[in-house]
Amino acid sequence: MDENTQIFVAESEELLEDMEQALLALENAPNDDDLINRIFRAAHTIKGSAGLFGFDSIIAFTHVVENLLDDIRNCLVPISTELISLFMRCKDQILLMIEDLDSDEAVNYPEIEDLLQLLKAYSASSAANSSISSESSCANNSVNSNNPTQQNQDDPNSSKAVNERDSYHISIRLDQDTFREGFDPAMMFSQLSELGQINQAKVVLAAIPKISMIDSENCHLGWELTLNSTQSKQQIADVLEFIDGAMIKILPPSSQIADYSQLIAELPEADHALGQILLEIGALTQSELQQVLNKQKAEGGLTGDLLISEGIAQPQVVKTAIKTQNKVRKEKQQEREFIRVAADKLDKLVNLVGELVIGGAKISQLAQNRNDVELEESVEEITQSLEEIRETALGLRMTPVANTFNRFHRVVRDIANDLNKKIRLKIIGGDTELDKTVVDRIADPLTHLIRNSMDHGLEMPQQRLQAGKPEEGTITLSAFHQTGYIVIEVKDDGKGLDAEKILTIAKERGLVSENQKMNRSDIYKLIFEPGFSTAKTVNNLSGRGVGMDVVRRNIEALRGTVTIFSEPNQGSRVVLRLPLTLAIIDGFHVKVANESFIVPLDAMVECISLNEVQKKDALRHNYIKLRDEMLPLIHLEKNWRGDAYDQQQQLPDRINLVVVQFDHKKVGLLVDSLHGEVQAVIKPLGSVFNGLSGFAGFTLLGSGQVAMIMDIAELAKSVAKTERKKQDFVERRSRNRVDLNEVLL
Amino acid sequence: MTALTANAETIQLADECTIYDVAELKEQIQNVIERGASICFDLSNVMVLDAAVVQLLLSTKITLAEHDLNFNISTFSEAALAFISNIYCQDILVNNNLAECEGE
Numbered sequence: 001m002d003e004n005t006q007i008f009v010a011e012s013e014e015l016l017e018d019m020e021q022a023l024l025a026l027e028n029a030p031n032d033d034d035l036i037n038r039i040f041r042a043a044h045t046i047k048g049s050a051g052l053f054g055f056d057s058i059i060a061f062t063h064v065v066e067n068l069l070d071d072i073r074n075c076l077v078p079i080s081t082e083l084i085s086l087f088m089r090c091k092d093q094i095l096l097m098i099e100d101l102d103s104d105e106a107v108n109y110p111e112i113e114d115l116l117q118l119l120k121a122y123s124a125s126s127a128a129n130s131s132i133s134s135e136s137s138c139a140n141n142s143v144n145s146n147n148p149t150q151q152n153q154d155d156p157n158s159s160k161a162v163n164e165r166d167s168y169h170i171s172i173r174l175d176q177d178t179f180r181e182g183f184d185p186a187m188m189f190s191q192l193s194e195l196g197q198i199n200q201a202k203v204v205l206a207a208i209p210k211i212s213m214i215d216s217e218n219c220h221l222g223w224e225l226t227l228n229s230t231q232s233k234q235q236i237a238d239v240l241e242f243i244d245g246a247m248i249k250i251l252p253p254s255s256q257i258a259d260y261s262q263l264i265a266e267l268p269e270a271d272h273a274l275g276q277i278l279l280e281i282g283a284l285t286q287s288e289l290q291q292v293l294n295k296q297k298a299e300g301g302l303t304g305d306l307l308i309s310e311g312i313a314q315p316q317v318v319k320t321a322i323k324t325q326n327k328v329r330k331e332k333q334q335e336r337e338f339i340r341v342a343a344d345k346l347d348k349l350v351n352l353v354g355e356l357v358i359g360g361a362k363i364s365q366l367a368q369n370r371n372d373v374e375l376e377e378s379v380e381e382i383t384q385s386l387e388e389i390r391e392t393a394l395g396l397r398m399t400p401v402a403n404t405f406n407r408f409h410r411v412v413r414d415i416a417n418d419l420n421k422k423i424r425l426k427i428i429g430g431d432t433e434l435d436k437t438v439v440d441r442i443a444d445p446l447t448h449l450i451r452n453s454m455d456h457g458l459e460m461p462q463q464r465l466q467a468g469k470p471e472e473g474t475i476t477l478s479a480f481h482q483t484g485y486i487v488i489e490v491k492d493d494g495k496g497l498d499a500e501k502i503l504t505i506a507k508e509r510g511l512v513s514e515n516q517k518m519n520r521s522d523i524y525k526l527i528f529e530p531g532f533s534t535a536k537t538v539n540n541l542s543g544r545g546v547g548m549d550v551v552r553r554n555i556e557a558l559r560g561t562v563t564i565f566s567e568p569n570q571g572s573r574v575v576l577r578l579p580l581t582l583a584i585i586d587g588f589h590v591k592v593a594n595e596s597f598i599v600p601l602d603a604m605v606e607c608i609s610l611n612e613v614q615k616k617d618a619l620r621h622n623y624i625k626l627r628d629e630m631l632p633l634i635h636l637e638k639n640w641r642g643d644a645y646d647q648q649q650q651l652p653d654r655i656n657l658v659v660v661q662f663d664h665k666k667v668g669l670l671v672d673s674l675h676g677e678v679q680a681v682i683k684p685l686g687s688v689f690n691g692l693s694g695f696a697g698f699t700l701l702g703s704g705q706v707a708m709i710m711d712i713a714e715l716a717k718s719v720a721k722t723e724r725k726k727q728d729f730v731e732r733r734s735r736n737r738v739d740l741n742e743v744l745l
Numbered sequence: 746m747t748a749l750t751a752n753a754e755t756i757q758l759a760d761e762c763t764i765y766d767v768a769e770l771k772e773q774i775q776n777v778i779e780r781g782a783s784i785c786f787d788l789s790n791v792m793v794l795d796a797a798v799v800q801l802l803l804s805t806k807i808t809l810a811e812h813d814l815n816f817n818i819s820t821f822s823e824a825a826l827a828f829i830s831n832i833y834c835q836d837i838l839v840n841n842n843l844a845e846c847e848g849e
Binding site: 185186189201203205208209211219225 | 764767768770771774775778795796797800801803804805807808811828831832833834836837
């Protein structure tokens, strides 16, 4: 796929995303013109861009979609849930066609015929409606009637300009290559003159750049003109067809206000004054505009309000003109604020910064070895700058989770309809930022979680009412930052998990032994086991027993964790904790038996040197008492060396303890020496280390030495597991003792 | 050709002034604007004109207005006037823009 097609795909995907959001919002506000225009603009832009590349199938399909949208804008077709669902399917279809652009083989779309038939059926109904448009379905139709004659009767101050639309209004914007192609605009006017009389023609200055900005060989010329002609619109269009690449809009005589509004929305210019736009399209006469401007000067009022209060322009026309101005201003502002950059370029930049960090660490090490104070000071300055560069580079990849969260409105809507449930999705903290790599990879796990909540968690409306709950269930998707991690929660107010049922099924499937005693929290964790499912029937939503397992694996692959909380009849809450970035971390360098390890700085609580009593405890029990708290320990050397560890070796005089914390669980790591803070570029461990747990990756130190990066979440989990085993053992032993005593008695 | 007057500089367009000449003409216009002077165009010798030149004149008018400088055309040849009128730019380039260049 070439670069231009890639841009087309990326932009179309964004437009379709926006179209979907607008369609969802339209369901709750069916008379919102803004939303309808947003949807129309998305379809229109995609069709236009597809035209540039000759993607005929996309043009043909989008054209039919656009026609129906246009009928909706003209109040000929009423908005309904079925119609919104149809447009959702059309949006999916366009997306599919766009995604298939890089396919070498011809792709068949079995659904397309069905969609086209439905779209055309709606459009056919609009034709019937057009004859009774004054009674059409638009709620605001009585305010902004499409019938100008009716409007003028109701409003004696209505504009003369509106009444006098007995000519064609033609808008022409020439293509920028027009001059180079040798086209003479005088010829165009000459041809038009053959069709009738040109009453008024004005060149549009707004599109012409200042002298310092203009590429004088590019054409920026455009005109707004009125033509008195007895010819048909098609005949006029045919005459203008020969102008390559030009944007031509023709409004026939007696066009309605809505047509002029649409024209304003479609014209590219908007920076020039509102009055000027209205003047150029023929909605105002020069004297009317002058009258408004004089009054505006005297009273300091707004042009739009004055145009309406003076009865010179219709509110709908003014409203559209203001919207166009605001939209273009906003777009121009955004153009200034954002640059589109390919994600792989950012990845490359982050990788290079990673190499720079490693190189910087090497220089820092060399400077220390040389004992050169001046050199050390210079290196320190570079290190600080490097740190800033690193932060900035990583910041470039941070993106709001809302981009992913907003997709779920559609998921919730469609699934709720399928299940005949009433469900609302609430999003909290959508502007929380997360590394793009992580954002991209949480979409699937979140989909599974939301589907599960909808399918298994939330009750049917009747059941909810009987349980004293509102008929509509709520799924809350929230995100917030917490000490170097992002926490994402999926919460529902459904019936909660059934611990007994889960345990029974787990026993049936051999996931736990018949006599195994488990607390509620451990039972809930069973739903993440491979092949576990409580659904009686397999459906297309959930119940295949793979969803939750996939969730856990995907989240763990991102160095994250999944925890589930549930209360009967109150609902469930799944908490995902994910690292903010997968690329570079601030770490603390420790050594054990001459091997280097990096502890993520976010997880560190403190470093202490063990006293004699603590040393003995550490060796005997694998825990110590630290400020009246029992702290489980991990003997790093023993863990690292495994069977090769010499139990008899003499312990060093000084043993250091690094206390780390994960999710309120503290663990002590026994290490030989502490070497201070480092920036660690995370490199993935090769497949040879697949069986090794407790490490998130490795990094290269300034000395060139390899250091393993500790996975604190994994370590905390292993400690918790060991503790549970110990507890089970103690419980079993005490039970056995009781049994034995009973026998002896 | 550029001639200096009291407050404005005059730029005389050649007899054939088309897209092939716009780059040079643009530079000439920019130099005058950089000197902070108004511009008076003399189109009396123009026999051939095209839309690229007209567009440059329009751009000059916009730019000069932004700098509070004057844009004027002293004289038109018949050919120049006809072409400007044929592409409906006379409102902007002819009406209210005719003035004596000297003493602006």
